[in-house]
Amino acid sequence: MTFLKQITAAALLASTTLAGQAFAEGGTLVIATTQTPRHLNGSVQSGIATAVPSTQIFASPLRYDxxxxxxxxxxxxWETSADGLTVTLNLVSGATFHDGEPIEAEDVAFSILNTKEHHxxxxxFEPVESIDTPDTQTVVINLSKPHPALLLALSPALAPVLPKHVFGDGQDPKSHPANSAPVGSGPFMLEEFTPGEAIVLKKNPNFFIEGRPKLDEIVFRIVGDPSALLIAMENGDADMYPFMAGSQEIRRLEKDDDLAITTEGYAAVGAINWLAFNTASPKLSDVRVRQAIAYAVDRDFITKALHRGVSSPQRGPIIExxxxxxxxxPAYDVDLDKAKALMEEAGFGDGMDLTVDYIPGPKEQQQSVAEYLKSQLKKIGINVTVRAAPDFPTWAGRVGGHDFEMSMDVVFNWGDPVIGVHRTYLSDNIRQGVIWSNTQQYANDKVDxxxxxxxxxLDTEKRKALYGEFQQVVATDLPVYWINSLPYHTAYNKKLLNPPQGIWGAMHPMDMVEWSE
Structure with a gap:
């Protein structure tokens, strides 16, 4: 299996050395992945593909244990005012960006407002009304209303701090050239980014936390073929495989004596596998059609047979x-008679044709379920065409551009519903060209x-009651049919110390990861 020809000699050496070999000066960590990020700026792009490298390149105001x-x-x-309307951040002194420029309050303010507008x-960050910077080390975030999720939103994967002198030049933040050649302040600096092949990060020698990072280099090896990725892990050509969700992959790598497998590191992720409906489609605008599809799909078959028991059924928009x-x-347990009756009531007793898309890469969670839908929905008169995408950007363009009827998708709760759940169901988050927002084009005033x-x-019990009522409404409207929670695992070389097992897993700075001996 060939590796990226253009990467540094050190990275090439690391890729052909047995994983776990002791390195005299920190060494290289090779992370295997199937997804190519559009770019590396997590301020304007969500998702695993961007977040894992972005959190190494950019630092954030806070991190979580x-x-x-x-x-x-x-x-x-930091300090939050008694009324919950002001949060003051006191920055560390002496921190610099990778280009040597100091990190100041203006950079943090610019970054939060940029994320608010473009993420x-x-x-x-909707409640952020304004940000004051009374001096170079103080950031005062003024809120229009209390925001119980704000501190969590200041985490690495959600709030990268950008250099204003680079990104504040008036260019479109979503297409800024620095997104693919970013200057950050995190523990690692970008050496090379070749889409579809590899991302090479080098140690930041001037990182503001003394003694970190421990590694000299992180190489993200992008392997489009999942089978080849497993071989890379088994052969020692890769040292870590995060966000692994396939049952065959998990069980195969569990047999390797040189690898450890863990489910730790995904507590805040809350990943849900679901079928999204484009509610603006004439075929799917009638809730009875969406409900009919829900009654035709068998979650138990998907989780127990297709996923071999490694995933769990998921009944709603908030992770169980x-x-x-x-x-x-409501669970929408399988009832084909009810499904057929609903199709008849909706005026589709003679059937209809629908197309389903899926994310390329995680076949078991995506393509296999899409193909199952083709056979299962035929039982209620729906002829399904499974539409493949050659790569992730193509799928993202279709779904974000609302150019789909149904699509398999994986969406995260991101720790707090305000961050990860609201975006899918608020009507003012219908945003053309943006994935993992309200791509279903769903609008309900009561839900809003x-x-x-x-x-x-701020009262937890009152929030729980509000979210309970919300779940009942969307369970009736069904802009999404929720299928299962993803069984994320991380496989890593047993000689690796301090693997990312916090609430954000690999979407967290790996400044403490190192090789033993």
Missing amino acids: ENWEPQPYLAES PFKSM SSPFFDETI SLLNQAAVE
């Missing part, structure tokens, strides 16, 4: 492990009201 407690990062301390998670999940939500109330409610 495994107990969900915020920890200092670029902000050495697909519109609700994440969350304290905000409503156990009473409930979510907007929950976004400012």
Whole structure:
């Protein structure tokens, strides 16, 4: 298996050396992945493909430990006012960007406002009304209303701090050339980014946390063929495989004595595999058609047979492990007679044709389910065409551009519903060209009201009641049919110390990861 020809000699050596070999000066970590990011700027792009390298390149105001407690990062301390309307960040002194320029309050303010305006998670910073910078080390975030998810939103994967002198030059933040050649302040610096092949990151020698990072280099090896990725892990050509969700992959790598397999590192992710409906489609605008499809799909078959028991059924928009999940939500257990009756009521008793897309790469969670839908929905008169995409950007362009009827998708809760759930269901988050927003084009005034109330409610029990009512409404409207939670695992070489197992997993700075001996 060939490796990227243009990467540095050190990276090439690392890729052909047995994983786990001791390195005299920090060494190289090779991370295997199937996804190519559009670019590396997590301020304007969500998703695993961007977040894992982005959190190594960019630092953020805060970081979180495994107990969900915020920890200092670029902000050495912070304070929230009694009324919840002001959060003050006190920045560390002496921190610099990779180009040597100092990190100042203006950079943090610029970054938060840039993320607010251009990131697909519109609700994440929506209450941020203004930001004051009384001096170079103080950031005062003024909120229009209390925001219970704000500190979590200041995490690495959600709030990268950008250099204003690079990104604030007036160019479109979403297509800025620096997105693919970013200057950050994180533990690693971009050496090379060749889409479809590899991302090479070098140690930041001037990182503001003394003694870190431990590694000299991180190489993201992009392997389009999942089978080849497994071989790379088994042969020692790669050292870590995060966000692994396939049952065959998990069980195969569990047999390798040189690898450790863990489910730790995904507590805040809340990944849900679902079938999205374009509610603006004439065929799917009638809720009875969407409900008919739900009654025709068998979650148990998908999780127990297609996924070989490694995934769990998911009945609603909030991950079932969350304290905000409503156990009473309708499950839509299989009932083909009811499904046929609903199709008849909707005027489609003679059937219809529909197309389903899926994310390329994770076949078991995506393509296999899409192909199952083709056979299962035929039982209620729906002829399904499974439409493949040659790569992730193509799929993202279709779904973000609303050029689809149905699509398999994987969407994260991101720790708090305000961050990861609201974006899918708020009507003001219907955003052309943006994935993982309200790509279903779903609009319901009651849902908007409930979510907007929950976004400012600081009392946990009251928030729970609001989210319970929200779940009941969307379970009736079904802009999405929720299928299963993803069984994310990380495989890594046993000689690797401090693998990323916090609440954000690999979407967290790997400045403490190192090789033993």
